[in-house]
Amino acid sequence: MLAHLAATGSTRQVIAVHADRSQRTHAFRDELGLLVDKLPRAEAHIWYERPEVAWPAGRTGLADLSGIDIPEDTRAYLCGPVPFMRSIRSQLLDLGVPADRIHYELFGPDLGLATAA
Known part of the structure; x- marks a missing residue:
């Protein structure tokens, strides 16, 4: 979906949420970053259950949307x-x-x- 939005030059707001066990098991990790960077109103929020390097405590464990501003028209x-x-x-x-x-x-x-x- 992100690839399609980037290829078509979408300007809609996009919030990508991904949760995984670790950075090593995160499929398409680099691609996610590249695609989000191509979209002018996109942001990525990532959680790892068992991060392998220093990782924000607030993003360790399961995905938690409470800290993300979810637009009314989502x-x-x-x-x-x-x-x-x-x-x-x-x-x-x-x-x-x-x-x-x-x-x-x-x-x-x-x-x-x-x-x-």
Whole structure:
């Protein structure tokens, strides 16, 4: 999504939130920074459960939206494991984002979506 917004020259406000176990396991870490830098109104907020180098205490552990100014007209797009999305969705609802403006996509192991032939 960030790549598309950057490629199309979007000027909308973008808040990218990422949580991971550590810097080493953070997929597309460098790309996230590059894409956010290309968007004039974008910011990234990153949390690590077990940071491997000095890391702000306020950004250690699970993602916490309480310190982020979430605009009133937010439309959120979530992607990640179910526990992460449940937490972020709940936080967004608590912050006043209506459920119909929260969209998500699950990823993880095959959960039996294929039908038997």
